[in-house]
Every structure is written in C-alpha cells, then in structure tokens.
Amino acid sequence: MRLTTKGRFAVTALLDLAMQRSSGPVKLAEISKRQQISLSYLEQLFTKLRKRNLVDSVRGPGGGYCLAKKMEHVSVADIILAVDEPIDSTQCGGKENCHNDKKCMTHDLWKKLNELIFDHLGSVSLQQLVDEQQMNQDGVIEIMTIRELTTTDQEHAVSSA
Numbered sequence: 001m002r003l004t005t006k007g008r009f010a011v012t013a014l015l016d017l018a019m020q021r022s023s024g025p026v027k028l029a030e031i032s033k034r035q036q037i038s039l040s041y042l043e044q045l046f047t048k049l050r051k052r053n054l055v056d057s058v059r060g061p062g063g064g065y066c067l068a069k070k071m072e073h074v075s076v077a078d079i080i081l082a083v084d085e086p087i088d089s090t091q092c093g094g095k096e097n098c099h100n101d102k103k104c105m106t107h108d109l110w111k112k113l114n115e116l117i118f119d120h121l122g123s124v125s126l127q128q129l130v131d132e133q134q135m136n137q138d139g140v141i142e143i144m145t146i147r148e149l150t151t152t153d154q155e156h157a158v159s160s161a
Contacts, residue, residue: 007085009037010045011129014054014079018071018130025064045083052082071127077118079126087121089113 013031020026028046032039046065049055056068067074080087089110092098098107 025058077121
C-alpha cells in the first residue's frame, strides 16, 4: 500500500488536535509548529476534514478547530478517506485491468491486502491513538523521574561518604 503524506499528515494533525482538546479550539498554526507541517497544507487537509464532518471550525478570537465527533467514533480509516487518500495496493486501482486490460495474476492478493489494511485502520480509533500517546508520555516522565531519583541518590551517597 502506498500511503502518501496527505494521509499521514491528516492522521498526525487530528491526533495533535485531539491531544489538545481540553484547551478549546486549536489554531492550525499551532499544529503546524508542533508537527512541522506546512500551514497551507494543513488548511487544505482541514477543509476536507470539515466537509466530512470530522472537525468543526470556530471563527473569531480564540477560534480554531475542534473535533466534531467523539474520539472513539473516529477511526484512522475515516481520517484517511476524508482527505481522499486511497487505500489500495493494486497496480490498477481496483479496476482489474492491470495486465493487458485484464486482472493480473496477483490482483486478488493485493485486493485482500487492501481489505486487511482497511479493516485494521478502521479498527483503530482516534481515542486509542490518544491513549497510546498519553501512555508513552507518562512512561517518559516515569523514566525521567526514576533517573532523577537515582542520580540524586547517587549524589547524596557520594556527598555523605
């Protein structure tokens, strides 16, 4: 499967938006800065995401974007499809004309792979991605705390000796 930056950036941007949900509407410029994605590219993606009712825009001071649905109701597949990203591993785009206007010998293999990928991406919710990110961040904090404690203990032991 060939997933372009359009699909990857859309998932990344919505995950970023979801991670900021408690602070109210999020400006695209903030997402752009945090994720290092071009602001103009984000504007194009969010236009499509808004048309597919995945995000809402809030105008005026303090405006920005917020999720239009609960995170558990938005799948990665929803996001990718919303930005017109095909989930297709076949050479022919599913038209079955890959070999001299006929279906090639491996067409069914790639078609089945498409189904498996789509099923997987459809089973992963934005909520799951947020939870994973929070666990990863918490884990980093815990490791840093353990390191700090260990370093402090070692320094204390050296100074006591």
